[in-house]
Amino acid sequence: MSNCMTKTDSEVTQAARRESFRRPHYEVVPGKEKYLLKVHLPGVAKDRAEITIEKDQLLVVGRRKTQAPEGFKPVYEELARDDYRLQLQLNVQVDQDRVEAQTENGVLTVTLPLAAASKAKTISVE
Numbered sequence: 001m002s003n004c005m006t007k008t009d010s011e012v013t014q015a016a017r018r019e020s021f022r023r024p025h026y027e028v029v030p031g032k033e034k035y036l037l038k039v040h041l042p043g044v045a046k047d048r049a050e051i052t053i054e055k056d057q058l059l060v061v062g063r064r065k066t067q068a069p070e071g072f073k074p075v076y077e078e079l080a081r082d083d084y085r086l087q088l089q090l091n092v093q094v095d096q097d098r099v100e101a102q103t104e105n106g107v108l109t110v111t112l113p114l115a116a117a118s119k120a121k122t123i124s125v126e
Contacts, residue, residue: 021085024062032120035092037110041084046103051110053096060086060108093118 029036037058041049044062052059062084068074093115100111 020082021061022082024060024084024086026086034114035094035112037088037112039084039086039108039110040106041103041108042106044084044103044106044108049101049103049108051099051101051108053090053094053099056090058088058090058110058112060084060110062108 025040027038029038037060039060039062041060041062043064043066045065048063048065050059050061050063052061064081064083066081090112095113095115098113102109
């Protein structure tokens with residue numbers, strides 16, 4: 001009998017579910033050609049933000065990295081140390097090849113251009 005334990009896929013999935021996430025504040029600005037998604041991720045560096053689009057699901061994950069000096073014991077913390085996770089269902093088709101993202105001052109802005117099939121078409125009546 002071995003003392004070595006290996007984790008099964010279900011154990012790994014359960015461990016991931018226990019990971020602590022907070023839902024960030026976000027805004028959606030609709031437009032005729034594109035949608036803008038602004039996600040507030042304070043404390044998240046540009047290289048620690050991930051955006052995934054799969055089918056009609058958009059997932060934004062922001063991982064905070066906080067390092068306190070050795071021996072530091074906070075008296076009060078205003079922001080929790082949890083990472084951020086936002087999952088939204090897209091109700092329009094997005095041109096995934098043209099999606100862009102940039103971050104400035106803790107706000108991640110994702111530009112979601114509409115696919116040609118999703119754009120409104122005006123039909124003249126004769």
